[in-house]
Amino acid sequence: MDLNTDELNYVNNFIINDWYVVEDGLVDYMLKYKFNLCSFLYKVVRFHDKLFSFISKIINEKVKNKKRSFKYNKKISQTLICQNLSYSDSLVQIHKCNPLKKNFYKVIIIGSLYDNFSKNFNSYYDLMIEESNKRFIKSENILYIPHPRQNTKNIDLIAKKYSWIIDKSGLPAEKIILENRNTILWSTSSSSIIYMKILFNYECELFYLKYLKDYKDFKNYIKYSSIYCFFRSIGCKIIKE
Numbered sequence: 001m002d003l004n005t006d007e008l009n010y011v012n013n014f015i016i017n018d019w020y021v022v023e024d025g026l027v028d029y030m031l032k033y034k035f036n037l038c039s040f041l042y043k044v045v046r047f048h049d050k051l052f053s054f055i056s057k058i059i060n061e062k063v064k065n066k067k068r069s070f071k072y073n074k075k076i077s078q079t080l081i082c083q084n085l086s087y088s089d090s091l092v093q094i095h096k097c098n099p100l101k102k103n104f105y106k107v108i109i110i111g112s113l114y115d116n117f118s119k120n121f122n123s124y125y126d127l128m129i130e131e132s133n134k135r136f137i138k139s140e141n142i143l144y145i146p147h148p149r150q151n152t153k154n155i156d157l158i159a160k161k162y163s164w165i166i167d168k169s170g171l172p173a174e175k176i177i178l179e180n181r182n183t184i185l186w187s188t189s190s191s192s193i194i195y196m197k198i199l200f201n202y203e204c205e206l207f208y209l210k211y212l213k214d215y216k217d218f219k220n221y222i223k224y225s226s227i228y229c230f231f232r233s234i235g236c237k238i239i240k241e
Contacts, residue, residue, distance in 0.1 A: 109128065
């Protein structure tokens with residue numbers, strides 16, 4: 001749980017009996033889906049982060065007298081979507097509502113946030129351009145779906161440099177993808193890839209920068225190496241720099 005001070009002050013105005021915890025994307029799958037070497041390495045990095053977070057919490061509460069938690073009677077964690085394959089039928093029915101005007105793309109790129117990388121998005125997207133050229137896939141046959149928190153300046157730079165079709169609908173990536181059944185999905189580390197691969201068996205390809213110099217530090221190198229290991233374990237193809 002990562003709430004800022006204002007959010008915590010607001011939540012603490014209420015009496016919370018049951019705290020329902022729903023999945024928060026990739027992190028939950030790395031920690032809970034299946035235990036293997038990929039998840040073990042991720043958990044080591046996660047433990048490191050949590051340890052520092054715990055120390056920070058103690059300092060805030062004991063020294064600065066600032067609480068970073070809220071009170072509740074019972075915590076209820078929901079089953080991960082991909083641990084119940086019957087959810088796929090529900091997702092299809094949800095996304096059938098208000099069908100889109102169909103535009104069929106050979107490739108759909110699911111955007112991510114890249115603050116942890118020294119070269120930001122350029123190294124990844126340059127690699128995608130190289131791959132599309134190898135396969136003779138034209139820019140007009142590639143749809144780019146921005147991350148919901150991606151800033152417009154960043155999106156404009158991508159549109160200008162790569163000439164892909166940019167989705168501006170603001171709709172969930174899953175809805176757009178389900179309208180393009182035979183497309184190939186490209187990304188780096190999007191939770192949408194997990195859903196589309198496990199529930200619908202889309203062809204998914206993840207682009208991976210394999211050199212330490214491409215990452216902010218060694219911890220992030222290990223973290224993202226474990227993430228790509230996980231994606232490979234669920235059947236995604238990994239394309240390396």
